[in-house]
Amino acid sequence: MKKPLTKNDFPVITVIGKDTKGIVAQISNLLWKQGINIEEIKQAIISGNFFMIMTVDMADSSLSFEQLSRELKKLGKKIGVEINLYNQEIFTAINKI
Amino acid sequence: MSSPSLTDVYNTIHMSQRDKFDIRTVTLGIDLLSCIGNSITETNQRVEKKILGVAKDLVSKAQKIQDEYGVVVTNKRLTVTPASLVLANLxxxxxxxxxxxxxxxxxxxDNLVSRLNIDFIGGYGALVENGAxxxxxxxxxxxPKVLSKTERVCAFVSVASSKAGINMDIIARMGHIxxxxxxSSKKAIGCAKLVVFCNAVNDNPFMAGGFHGITCQDTVINVGISGPGVVRHTVQDLPQDLSLDGLxxxxxxxxFKITRAGELIGKxxxxxxxxxxGSVDLSLAPTTQVGDSVGEIxxxxxxxTVGTHGTTAALALLTDAVKKGGIMASANVGGLSGAFxxxxxxxxxxxxxxxxCLTLDKLEALTAICSVGLDMVAIPGSVRTTTIAAIIADEMAIGMMNHKTTAVRIIPVPGKKAGEHVSWGGLLGGAYIIPVHKERSDQFIWxxxxxxxxxTSFRN
Known part of the structure; x- marks a missing residue:
């Protein structure tokens, strides 16, 4: 039985760095291996930096939020970009009236 | 689930990383009246059981939330029931x-919070507005002894309120205390852990004056957001000729944004x-870190230079704007909520x-419109006890007449004269000794x- 969805199940991955080819592929590969789907990707160049956000679906993953966060940070160090995982509530809380 | 916009995410991360936005404190308030036993030993054991039971995960859970939301929770603190109520029967x-x-x-x-890795516990105090x-x-x-023999215990005495007036008996004694x-303490640092209040509030999450008031529930989380850094960046990035109302x-x-973040983290x-x-305290609370200054704003x-003419008006604008944005953001605003x-x-x-450029008289004027009062003010060690009491009385009068909270955290540093510097280090930073008036207030205090x-308090 699928457990009820909460906002925690749709965290947001952020990537900041110089434009590096293969970022999306490497992150997608990590997520696919952990049973995590990508719901949406948005990207832009902001202040000369590559900035990307990926909303992912963790509902079916055995990884915890903390574990995924650690894996992504490790991957970020390897690729040379900053990757972080956030509970997306912080973005809506701050920016929506 | 709809995802946030790129700009929203970018701006939020920016606020956290560039502007060093943080939640200044997440404070767990705990009622200790239920711990009163038949002896101090029994009471202490019950206090230990309760505090360890409720607060043992405060630091780790705050860290977990910090990591999940990307907002630093700088301090985790405790407040408890005023000591005089817990100990009265013992x-x-x-x-x-x-x-x-x-x-x-x-x-x-002191021992308990040290074990829990919590840096301060507030509530060692008394409420004496009507009498002691x-x-x-x-x-x-x-x-004096408690503040020199403990590291993390913070103390307060509430001596005045708009309803009760000002207890000048106790204020006279506080000059000596x-x-x-x-x-009794090195470089007078004990005084940095003691606050004298008018119109003290029951849900103040900040130290040194925070305590868990008797009108509160058994346990509660109150949050103190800070954000001078964020506000500073906002003001700095705006055109210099922007009108004051535009500012x-x-x-x-x-x-609005920082309050929303604070409330989310607290919840x-x-x-x-x-x-x-419980509540979000909107206060802008500076730290010694570069970029984290209310004075700079x-x-x-x-x-x-802050302290010159116009400072009072500028602080009025700042404090009012902080409150308006914060109150729109949250239904649970409390604490002191102003600018420190x-x-x-x-x-x-x-x-x-x-x-x-910034004198004691100007600081006093500022307290008529900002929240806290004369805070972390270092004065010469030779100042008379009656002068200290009179400084407190002035501040209490401002609070009482304006129906607001005011407080005094004043530090007479032995051996130091006006203009000299004292350094305490860490969060407390250091201070230049401020001169006080040499003309005496003895007869008034005596x-x-x-x-x-x-x-104005008789509204019924």
Whole structure:
């Protein structure tokens, strides 16, 4: 039985760095291996930096939020970009009236 | 689930990383009246059981929420029921024995928070606006020793309110107590852990004056957001010729965001601990960190040096804008909610004191419109106890007449003269010694008694 969805199940991955080819592929590969789907990707160049956000679906993953966060940070160090995982509530809380 | 926009995410991360936005404190308030036993030993054991039971995960849960939301929770603190209420029934009517009981109680609290890796516990104090009980007086007399023998215990005495007036008997005594506290601790640092209040609030999450008031529930999480850094960046990035009302509007929008973040973090920590969420304190609380200064914001508003003419008006604009933005953001605003001006903890205020541009009289004027009062004000060690009492009385009068909270955290540093510097290090920073008036207030203080409540309090 699928457990009820909460906002925690749709965290947001952020990537900041110089434009590096293969970022999306490497992150997608990590997520696919952990049973995590990508719901949406948005990207832009902001202040000369590559900035990307990926909303992912963790509902079916055995990884915890903390574990995924650690894996992504490790991957970020390897690729040379900053990757972080956030509970997306912080973005809506701050920016929506 | 709909995802946030790129700009929203970018701006949020920016606020956290560039502007060093943080939640200044997540404070867990705990009622200790239920821990009163038949002896100090039994009471201490019950206090230990309760505090360890409720607070053992505070630090780890705050860290978890910090990591999940990307917002740093700088301090995790505790507040408890005022000590004079917890200990009243344990006292033996023997001053020496009762002072020893008070110290045992304080040391137990100190020990507990040290074990939990929590940096301060507030609530060692008494509420004496209408008058002092025997227990209140013992707690007050115990302050110099307690504050020198403990590291993390913070103390307060509430001596005035708009309803009760000002207890000048106790204020006269506080002049002596503050002096003794200064002499009993290294570089008078004990005085940095003691606050005297008018119109104290029950849900203040900040130290040193925070306590868990008796009108509160059993346990509660209160949050103190800070954000001078974020507001500073907002003001700095705006055109220098933007009108003051335009500036106020931008500050409002900024504090809306930081209040929302603070409330979310507070609610999540409360949820993790299984505790109710109480309130968000909107106060802009500076630290010694570069870029984290309320004084700098005032200078960016257009003053050459904080303390000059225009400072009071600028602070009025800032404090009001902070409140308006914050109140729109949250239904649970409480605590002190204004701008702090702790002189030693704010680089720009400290510098202005050194330059003699910011004086005690100006600080007093500012407290009529900002939240806290004369905070972390270092004065010469030779200042008379009656002068200290009179400084406190002035501040209490401002609070009483304006129906607001005011407080005094004053530090007479033995051996130091006006203009010299004292350094405490860490969060407390360092301070330039501010001169006080040499003309005496002896006769005024020696009269003692009470300054009656103002006519504006008689609203029934």
């Amino acid at each position: 006292f033996l009517n023997d001053k020496e024995k009762d002072l020893a009981i008070s110290l045992k109680y304080a040391q137990n609290l 009980t025997y227990a209140d007086k013992i707690i007050i007399e115990s302050l 503050i002096h003794e506290t200064a002499k 106020a509007n931008e500050i409002k929008k900024t504090t 999540q920590v409360a949820k993790e601990l299984g505790v109710k969420f 005032l200078e960016l508003i257009g003053l050459e 001006i702790p002189v030693s903890e704010d680089q720009f205020l400290s510098k202005a004191v050194k330059q003699k 009269r003692k008694g009470r300054i009656p409540a103002p006519i």
